[in-house]
Structure formats: structure tokens, C-alpha cells
Amino acid sequence: xxxxxxxxxxxxxxxxxxxxxxxxxxxxxxxxxxxxxxxxxxxxxxxxxxxxxxxxxxxxxxxxxxxxxxxxxxxxxxxxxxxxxxxxxxxxxxxxxxxxxxxxxxxxxxxxxxxxxxxxxxxxxxxxxxxxxxxxxxxxxxxxxxxxxxxxxxxxxxxxxxxxxxxxxxxxxxxxxxxxxxxxxxxxxxxxxxxxxxxxxxxxxxxxxxxxxxxxxxxxxxxxxxxxxxxxxxxxxxxxxxxxxxxxxxxxxxxxxxxxxxxxxxxxxxxxxxxxxxxxxxxxxxxxxxxxxxxxxxxxxxxxxxxxxxxxxxxxxxxxxxxxxxxxxxxxxxxxxxxxxxxxxxxxxxxxxxxxxxxxxxxxxxxxxxxxxxxxxxxxxxxxxxxxxxxxxxxxxxxxxxxxxxxxxxxxxxxxxxxxxxxxxxxxxxxxxxxxxxxxxxxxxxxxxxxxxxxxxxxxxxxxxxxxxxxxxxxxxxxxxxxxxxxxxxxxx
Amino acid sequence: xxxxxxxxxxxxxxxxxxxxxxxxxxxxxxxxxxxxxxxxxxxxxxxxxxxxxxxxxxxxxxxxxxxxxxxxxxxxxxxxxxxxxxxxxxxxxxxxxxxxxxxxxxxxxxxxxxxxxxxxxxxxxxxxxxxx
Numbered sequence: 001x002x003x004x005x006x007x008x009x010x011x012x013x014x015x016x017x018x019x020x021x022x023x024x025x026x027x028x029x030x031x032x033x034x035x036x037x038x039x040x041x042x043x044x045x046x047x048x049x050x051x052x053x054x055x056x057x058x059x060x061x062x063x064x065x066x067x068x069x070x071x072x073x074x075x076x077x078x079x080x081x082x083x084x085x086x087x088x089x090x091x092x093x094x095x096x097x098x099x100x101x102x103x104x105x106x107x108x109x110x111x112x113x114x115x116x117x118x119x120x121x122x123x124x125x126x127x128x129x130x131x132x133x134x135x136x137x138x139x140x141x142x143x144x145x146x147x148x149x150x151x152x153x154x155x156x157x158x159x160x161x162x163x164x165x166x167x168x169x170x171x172x173x174x175x176x177x178x179x180x181x182x183x184x185x186x187x188x189x190x191x192x193x194x195x196x197x198x199x200x201x202x203x204x205x206x207x208x209x210x211x212x213x214x215x216x217x218x219x220x221x222x223x224x225x226x227x228x229x230x231x232x233x234x235x236x237x238x239x240x241x242x243x244x245x246x247x248x249x250x251x252x253x254x255x256x257x258x259x260x261x262x263x264x265x266x267x268x269x270x271x272x273x274x275x276x277x278x279x280x281x282x283x284x285x286x287x288x289x290x291x292x293x294x295x296x297x298x299x300x301x302x303x304x305x306x307x308x309x310x311x312x313x314x315x316x317x318x319x320x321x322x323x324x325x326x327x328x329x330x331x332x333x334x335x336x337x338x339x340x341x342x343x344x345x346x347x348x349x350x351x352x353x354x355x356x357x358x359x360x361x362x363x364x365x366x367x368x369x370x371x372x373x374x375x376x377x378x379x380x381x382x383x384x385x386x387x388x389x390x391x392x393x394x395x396x397x398x399x400x401x402x403x404x405x406x407x408x409x410x411x412x413x414x415x416x417x418x419x420x421x422x423x424x425x426x427x428x429x430x431x432x433x434x435x436x437x438x439x440x441x442x443x444x445x446x447x448x449x450x451x452x453x454x455x456x457x458x459x460x461x462x463x464x465x466x467x468x469x470x471x472x473x474x475x476x477x478x479x480x481x482x483x484x485x486x487x488x489x490x491x492x493x
Numbered sequence: 494x495x496x497x498x499x500x501x502x503x504x505x506x507x508x509x510x511x512x513x514x515x516x517x518x519x520x521x522x523x524x525x526x527x528x529x530x531x532x533x534x535x536x537x538x539x540x541x542x543x544x545x546x547x548x549x550x551x552x553x554x555x556x557x558x559x560x561x562x563x564x565x566x567x568x569x570x571x572x573x574x575x576x577x578x579x580x581x582x583x584x585x586x587x588x589x590x591x592x593x594x595x596x597x598x599x600x601x602x603x604x605x606x607x608x609x610x611x612x613x614x615x616x617x618x619x620x621x622x623x624x625x
Contacts, residue, residue: 022608026615
């Protein structure tokens with residue numbers, strides 16, 4: 001079976017996650033309700049998958065399974081980001097599962113199956129694999145969004161997510177079909193080769209239409225304006241730990257696929273070619289999406305009174321920043337940004353989830369009044385994560401934005417950098433507003449302290465260490481990413 | 494003949510015109526039912542009466558609207574049926590080239606069936622088959 005390129009090592013992380021997911025699901029069927037056992041098993045599976053991913057680090061750019069799966073630094077790094085996001089989500093969900101009396105086994109299994117889809121999306125070197133992986137992600141996350149069955153908001157969130165997700169999947173699939181019509185292949189490497197030469201008039205039209213459809217589909221998945229409308233409603237209605245998950249890991253995976261298809265397969269080559277014709281259009285479209293996401297996301301976030309909605313608009317704004325990196329075609333900068341964003345956003349949501357209590361009752365920003373000095377173990381980390389999201393120097397958020405803007409400036413997008421910096425200033429307003437409410441407003445009535453679980457403390461420690469390590473000593477991670485980027489560039493040549 | 498030659502050349506140079514038959518088929522597919530129904534409408538005698546216009550001319554009179562709420566169990570049963578359906582779809586091609594795939598194919602199929610059985614067993618344990 002050598003001819004099929006079957007190489008189980010190349011899908012090691014996915015295999016480990018799948019097996020763990022099935023095991024957790026079966027254990028839930030055998031003896032339900034054992035949260036600690038299922039949670040530890042799921043976390044162990046994720047760690048093991050991380051080890052399997054790290055083992056691929058030295059492999060360099062190679063493909064497997066009839067060139068459908070690719071192994072390179074890009075894939076390994078994004079896989080690690082996704083696994084970190086999933087692991088932190090398990091920690092964040094720990095208290096929530098008890099409060100809501102949710103069967104834990106299924107919840108963990110769905111998280112793992114979602115993670116399988118995400119890691120596969122990152123590893124995909126073929127549009128069919130990308131589509132399959134996206135469907136795996138979305139089916140798991142639809143169920144997670146509606147996990148509080150009796151809650152009307154949660155059900156609404158799941159339904160909206162499902163309808164718009166299915167709608168955007170249709171766009172993606174149609175786009176894939178048109179691209180296949182234009183290039184007669186779904187393999188991305190092969191497609192890159194075909195579009196590096198000239199194509200017939202009809203093929204160019206198909207190529208443009210297909211790429212536009214893909215852009216719409218990906219735009220939905222990574223929540224960029226004007227395809228963002230579902231985001232605040234879904235993020236608000238879904239249980240908070242699930243929102244934390246939705247806003248980080250699937251987004252990192254979505255951006256990885258976005259990069260793989262647009263930045264690496266259809267790059268502007270600077271020579272007479274189909275790719276160049278296409279690139280002039282997609283660069284313009286993505287520029288518009290980026291500017292719109294940054295401005296709309298940040299300005300609408302100011303008007304929010306619900307912290308989950310505020311963070312949803314903030315995530316739209318951050319998607320706008322990341323699109324600058326997609327335009328600059330600097331995947332390492334995007335990967336670093338997604339790592340940082342995953343850490344700080346999950347940290348934020350961990351506290352929001354804890355403070356919201358059973359049934360997501362306490363989610364208004366005004367209800368954070370007086371949290372500051374009454375429970376400093378909640379308020380100080382939240383302040384740090386918000387400040388990091390705003391991009392203050394000393395935190396990881398600053399370094400990530402700096403790298404992104406620097407590479408965009410070098411790649412010839414100064415106007416985007418200027419807008420990005422201005423919008424960052426706007427975002428400071430609504431991030432710091434929460435901090436002000438926490439520390440300088442008195443609550444209307446005295447609120448009892450919230451007990452902290454060990455899993456929550458673990459999540460806090462990981463996230464805080466991450467924010468400061470990447471904010472103060474990012475050089476090691478930079479070096480690792482730059483090496484991977486150089487290897488990939490050589491492999492493509 | 495003179496008109497035809499450039500046309501044929503055109504068809505050959507751009508492979509996209511290979512899809513032309515599909516467009517033709519699309520039109521034919523739309524045309525055919527319209528034609529058949531239209532001709533039938535013009536030719537047939539029209540004598541409507543009450544029993545003829547009821548949904549089931551020969552049979553029990555309908556008592557309720559069909560748009561009712563069904564128990565969710567029907568859907569679960571349908572989905573469980575899908576497990577076996579998909580299984581068969583993949584078992585047939587495997588069986589046809591069983592000798593070529595040899596041990597590798599056997600193991601792959603065992604994994605595939607194993608995953609389906611896990612799903613089925615899970616649903617069973619969770620009480621999807623109990624109709625109460």
C-alpha cells in the first residue's frame with residue numbers, strides 16, 4: 001500500500017485524539033458521570049497528541065495519503081495552538097460541568113472530536129480534506145453551542161450557528177467545485193502549480209468565482225465583517241466555556257486554512273500568471289474585509305453592555321488584525337498571533353465563565369462593579385488579559401500585534417498598519433472600561449465571593465505565564481517560527 | 494460545413510465547453526415535464542367533483558393535517574438505520590476487491606466497522622432503542 005502514501009505518523013495527533021475521544025465516549029456509556037476520570041483522560045489524550053505533533057517537527061515539508069495531508073512547521077505549530085486551546089477549555093469547563101449537571105463524558109468527547117477536525121484542517125493539503133475537516137469541527141461545535149438544552153438562549157445560539165454554518169459550508173463547497181472546474185485538481189500543491197502559469201479565459205472566470213466563494217466561506221468561519229453577524233448572538237447564547245472554545249481554537253484552525261489556500265496557494269507571483277490575476281482581486285477583497293472588521297468590531301464593541309457580546313465584537317476586531325497578516329503572507333506572524341490570542345482570550349473567558357455562575361446569569365459589565373479588591377484573584381488576572389487584548393507593552397498582545405504590523409509594513413500595507421494602530425487605540429477604551437468598573441465602581445449590593453476550583457487556578461497559571469512569557473521573552477518562539485518558515489519556503493521552491 | 498469548422502475548433506480549444514452537454518441536459522430536463530404536463534392539460538377531459546379532488550380518492554379520509562409534531566425517536570431510529578446503510582455501501586466495494594486488498598483491507602474494514610459499532614453501542618446504552 002506504499003502507493004497510497006499511507007503514513008500513520010503523519011496523522012499521529014489526529015489518531016491519538018480520535019482514539020481518546022471514542023474512549024471517553026464509550027466510558028460515558030459504560031459508567032456515566034465520572035468527570036474527573038473523563039477529564040483527565042481527555043487532557044492526557046491532548047498532551048499525547050501534542051507529543052505526537054512535536055515528533056513531526058523535524059520532518060520538514062513532506063506529504064502523505066496521496067498528498068492529501070502535509071507535514072510541515074506550519075501545521076505542527078497551529079496544531080499545538082489548537083491543542084493548547086482545547087486543553088485550557090477543559091480546565092475552564094471544570095466547574096461549569098458540575099454547576100449545570102451536564103454529562104461530562106460527552107462534553108469532553110465533543111471537544112476532542114472538534115479538535116480532531118481542527119488539527120486535520122491545519123494538516124489538509126487538499127480542498128476535500130479541508131472541507132471534511134471543517135464539517136467535523138462544525139458538527140461538534142453546533143452541539144456544544146446548544147449544550148444547555150433547557151436554556152432558550154443556548155438553543156437559539158446553536159440553531160443560528162447551525163443555519164449560518166451550513167450556509168457558509170455550501171459556499172465553500174461550491175467554491176471548491178468551481179476551483180476544481182478551473183484547475184482540474186483539488187490538491188493545493190497541484191493547484192498552485194497550475195495557477196502559476198496562464199489559464200484560458202473561461203478558467204480564469206471559474207477561478208475568480210471559486211476563490212470568491214471560498215473567501216465568503218472562510219470569512220464566515222473566521223468571523224470577519226461583513227460575514228460576522230452571527231458571531232455576537234452565538235457567542236452570547238452559548239455556554240461561556242464553549243464560547244471560549246469557539247472564539248479561539250476553531251478560529252486558529254480557520255485562519256490556518258485561510259493562509260494555506262490564499263497566501264500559500266494563490267500568492268501574487270509578480271509574473272504573468274493566473275495566480276497573479278487572482279491575487280490582485282483577493283488582496284483587494286481581503287483588505288476591505290480587514291478594514292471593515294477592525295473598524296466595525298472595535299466601534300460596536302464600545303456600545304456593548306454584555307461582556308460576552310463585547311468579547312465577541314473584540315474577536316471580530318482581532319480577526320481583522322489577523323487578516324493583515326494573511327495579506328502580508330507572513331504565516332509565522334499569524335501563527336504567533338493566534339497562539340497569543342488563544343491564551344489571553346481563554347484566560348478572559350475563564351474568569352467570565354466563573355463570574356457568570358449557573359445559567360450565565362451575571363454577564364453584564366455593570367455586574368463586575370466592585371470585583372476589584374473584593375476578589376483580587378479574579379480581577380487582577382482579568383485586568384491583565386484585557387490589557388493584553390488591548391496590546392499594552394509588556395504583555396503578549398503587544399508583541400503579537402507588533403510582529404503582525406511590522407511584517408505588514410514590510411510587505412507594503414502601510415495604510416492597513418495605520419488603521420490597525422488607530423483601531424487598537426479605540427479598543428483600549430472598552431477593554432479598560434471593564435477594568436475601571438471592576439476597581440472604581442461600587443456594587444449595588446454586596447455579592448458573595450466565588451469559590452475557585454483547582455482546574456480554574458491551573459488555567460489561570462498557564463494563561464498568565466503564557467501572557468508574560470510571550471510578552472517579555474518571545475525570542476525563543478520567534479526563532480522556532482522563523483526556522484519553520486524558512487524550511488517551508490525552501491520546501492516550496 | 495464552412496460554418497461548422499470554426500465552431501468545432503472553438504469547442505476543442507477551450508475544454509470548458511466540454512460541459513456544454515450538461516447545460517443542454519438542464520434545459521431538456523426543464524422542458525420535458527413542462528411539455529408533458531402542458532399537453533396533458535390541454536388534451537384531458539376535466540370533470541372535477543368532490544371525491545376526485547380529495548387527497549386520497551380511494552382510501553381513508555384524512556382526519557388531521559400532516560404537519561404535526563413527531564416524536565424525536567423517529568429521527569433517532571432513522572439515524573441508527575443510517576449506520577447500517579453506510580456500512581453496506583462501503584462493504585460492497587470492499588467485498589468486490591477483497592482479494593486485492595488482502596490483510597490491509599481486512600484490518601481497515603475492521604476499524605471502520607469498529608467505529609460504527611461503537612456509535613451504535615453508545616446509542617444503545619444511552620437508551621435510543623427504548624420506545625417508552
